[in-house]
Amino acid sequence: MADKNLSVAFIGTGIMGAPIAGHILDAGYSVRVFTRTKSKAAGLIERGAAWAESAEAAVEDADVVFTMVGYPQEVEEIYLAGDGLLATSKPGAYLIDLTTSSPELARDIAEAAEVSGRHAFDCPVTGGESGAIAGTLTLIVGATERDIEPVREVLECFSSNIFCFGGAGKGQAAKLANQVALASSMVGMADAMAFAQQSGLDLEQTRQMICGGTGKSGAMEQLAPKALDGDYKPGFMVQHFLKDLGLALQVAEEKEIALPGCDTAFTLYDMLDAIGGARLGTQAITLLYQEEADSVAAGLDWSLYTSQHEEDEECGCGCGHDHGHDHECGCGHDHGEDHECCGGHGHGEDHECCCGNHGA
Numbered sequence: 001m002a003d004k005n006l007s008v009a010f011i012g013t014g015i016m017g018a019p020i021a022g023h024i025l026d027a028g029y030s031v032r033v034f035t036r037t038k039s040k041a042a043g044l045i046e047r048g049a050a051w052a053e054s055a056e057a058a059v060e061d062a063d064v065v066f067t068m069v070g071y072p073q074e075v076e077e078i079y080l081a082g083d084g085l086l087a088t089s090k091p092g093a094y095l096i097d098l099t100t101s102s103p104e105l106a107r108d109i110a111e112a113a114e115v116s117g118r119h120a121f122d123c124p125v126t127g128g129e130s131g132a133i134a135g136t137l138t139l140i141v142g143a144t145e146r147d148i149e150p151v152r153e154v155l156e157c158f159s160s161n162i163f164c165f166g167g168a169g170k171g172q173a174a175k176l177a178n179q180v181a182l183a184s185s186m187v188g189m190a191d192a193m194a195f196a197q198q199s200g201l202d203l204e205q206t207r208q209m210i211c212g213g214t215g216k217s218g219a220m221e222q223l224a225p226k227a228l229d230g231d232y233k234p235g236f237m238v239q240h241f242l243k244d245l246g247l248a249l250q251v252a253e254e255k256e257i258a259l260p261g262c263d264t265a266f267t268l269y270d271m272l273d274a275i276g277g278a279r280l281g282t283q284a285i286t287l288l289y290q291e292e293a294d295s296v297a298a299g300l301d302w303s304l305y306t307s308q309h310e311e312d313e314e315c316g317c318g319c320g321h322d323h324g325h326d327h328e329c330g331c332g333h334d335h336g337e338d339h340e341c342c343g344g345h346g347h348g349e350d351h352e353c354c355c356g357n358h359g360a
Contacts, residue, residue: 004028008154009062011055011078012099013041015234016125017068019132020098023158024066025049034058056088064151065089068098071243075101079109079120086116094151095120100179100244103169103251106142110168121147121168123155124175129235130222136160140178142171176248183245183265185217186285189224190268194289203228223283232298234281241282242269275300 006029010021013035021044025031033041034052045051052058055078059065065085069075075097079085085095086109095118097106106122113120122142131137138161141148145164148155155162165174192215196206207224210216226232245266252259268285277284277300287295292302 006030006063006151006154007032007061009034009052009058009065010049010068011035011058011066012068013044014068014070015129015237016132017066017098018044019129019135020066020068020125020137020158021049022047023135024154027154027157029154029157032058032062055085056083059085059089059093061090062093063090064094064096064154066096066098070099070240072099072101072105072247075099075109076105080112086112086118086120089118091117093118096123096151096155097121098123098125100124100175100240100247101172102247103142103172103176105169106172107169110142119147122171124171125159126175126178128222132158138163140171140175141165142168142173173251176244176251179241179244180248180259180262182219183241183248184261185219186223186282187261187265187268188215189217189219190227190286190289192220193224193227193286197289219283223281224286226281227283227286230298232280232284232287234279236282237278238269238272238280238282238284239278242266242273242278245269271305272300275302275305 004027008024008029008031010017010024010031010033013021013033017035018040021031021033025044025047030050031044031048032050032052033044034055034057035041038051041049041051067075067078067085069078077084079095079097081087089095095109095113097109097120101122101124103122110120110122124140125132125137126140127137135158137159139155139159141162141164143164144166148162148164152162163174165171192210193203193207196203204225207220207228211221245262248262249259249266252262268288269282272278272280272284272288275295277287277298280298284298287298287300295302
């Protein structure tokens with residue numbers, strides 16, 4: 001199958017999807033695109049991609065189908081609904097989900113695909129918007145090397161590394177492991193920059209020093225410079241990172257694993273989401289450590305956040321929203337009445353969350 005006569009369908013042309021589809025198009029493949037907001041595909045259409053009026057129309061004749069949507073519920077609907085991709089794609093098609101989603105859902109899709117005569121595997125990516133634009137993403141595949149061989153050349157159009165983890169859902173699990181590592185790195189970066197600022201240090205010099213030693217991380221190398229410049233444009237949105245961390249915490253709870261670093265990061269990003277930061281880049285976590293004027297300038301509103309969570313009105317998950325008694329928090333699991341903030345540390349009734357900022 002590895003030839004330029006393959007027809008490709010691409011569903012979801014957002015921050016990451018559009019440049020990925022562009023690389024496939026540039027490699028000489030015929031590409032048909034669909035996304036909910038047609039304007040997001042305008043650049044691809046101008047470059048020669050065909051527009052489809054629906055996902056079903058996009059995939060009906062495609063040999064390879066890529067999907068990159070936002071949330072697991074969207075993945076489930078687009079694949080498993082009665083008129084979803086498993087029903088409307090042609091037999092023998094390869095269905096490749098690039099979304100970071102649920103390992104269990106990925107297994108369900110792969111199993112259903114084989115029953116219906118299609119081939120499906122999870123293939124979440126890492127590398128952010130910059131990696132998508134450069135075509136240097138790392139692909140994290142829930143399949144074997146043999147499984148992906150027929151479509152390897154297409155995958156190589158937009159990647160520099162491909163890791164095959166051998167089975168359906170394992171790509172998603174591996175991607176969540178990456179996000180768990182990133183979560184602690186993001187908190188560490190924000191902590192370090194706040195500490196340096198309060199110590200009167202030159203922040204860029206401090207960042208360079210850290211990047212030259214054992215404190216180095218992708219967060220410090222790639223995202224701290226944006227934060228220092230006041231650039232909170234999303235390469236990866238807060239709301240999507242929060243989704244990923246929630247998925248990881250859900251799996252961890254099922255496996256009875258404690259992830260205090262991830263839990264702390266979830267609490268902070270949930271707070272950032274609650275005060276209006278959902279569509280900012282993940283580097284906006286640093287705003288939680290800044291003066292309120294800086295947060296307001298970036299479009300945040302601390303009045304949206306309620307620091308005291310009354311048991312009868314709020315969920316206790318740290319998001320600051322009233323969800324009612326039966327709400328489960330954004331990570332997808334119920335912490336119960338005794339759930340505490342920021343990685344499981346109890347501080348008493350008068351404690352403000354670990355950013356030290358702005359109770360209602």
